[in-house]
Amino acid sequence: MTRKRVDSGSWFSGLAFLIVFGVLAGFAGYAGHVSALDPPAELEADGIIVLTGGEGRLQRAVALLEDGAGRRLLVSGVNPAVTANELRNSADIDADLFSCCIDLGREATDTVGNAREALEWADTHGFDRIIIVTSDYHIPRSILELRALMPERTLIAFPVASPRPWENATAARRWVLEYLKFAAVFLRELARGAFAGAPE
Structure with a gap:
């Protein structure tokens, strides 16, 4: 015993x-x-999508739009309590650019919701090549979620640099939690692929 x-x-x-x-x-x-992720050197796409929630994301996405990297920009996951003017002023966006070429998605509350908003927006405008702007640590999971709903579209990752996990405790916690979420989504998609290929 x-x-x-x-x-x-x-x-x-x-x-x-x-x-x-x-x-x-x-x-x-x-x-x-x-x-080791770096923004692509040359960018040309139909549209740009920025996932809200991280510092510098919106400003970087607007700069891409101003440079002509895409024709329209979707800001996905905007807090319903934030007005359009408040958002525009917070990023110092030109009023004409904002009114003509920037769309606000207010339904998404997480990355899965971002993917759903992105799919609807891309379908509405007929966009096939899209730049995805989000924090670097969020890139792997966001691309997985978006590709799960838009496998036929070309998604170009544009990482926005953030503090590294070894720089402070807050960054370490953020990166570890994001890694665990990414691992869960990766395993989910792996299982989906395995079941999809299984004989009936």
């Missing part, structure tokens, strides 16, 4: 070690990949 308990304890300890090691190794790979 004692030996069985010892064997069981060793087995669970070994399993726990493997899980922790796998998570740490996965996060190290994720952090290394994200930290």
Whole structure:
């Protein structure tokens, strides 16, 4: 009886070690990949989508629109309590540019919602090539969610630099939580692909 308990304890300890090691190794790979992301040197697309929620995202997306990288910009996930004028003033956006070429999506409350807004907007305007602007740590998951709904479209990731996880505790927490969310979405899409390819 004692030996069985010892064997069981060793087995669970070994399993726990493997899980922790796998998570740490996965996060190290994720952090290394994200930290090496650079904005594309040349950008040309039908439209631009910025996912709200991170510092500098909207300003970067507006600059791309001003430079002619896309014809229209969707700001996805705008707080319903924020007025159009408040949003325009917060990013110092030219009034004419704002009225002609910027659309506000107010339904999305998470990345899945962003993907749904993006799909509806892209369908409405017939856009096939789209630049996605969001924080660098959010790029892997956002692209996965968007591709899940828009597999036939070309999505160009434009990462906005953010503090690295080794710079402060807030950044470390943000990156770890985002990695766990990314891993869950990655496994979900992997399972979908496996089931889709399974014989009926």
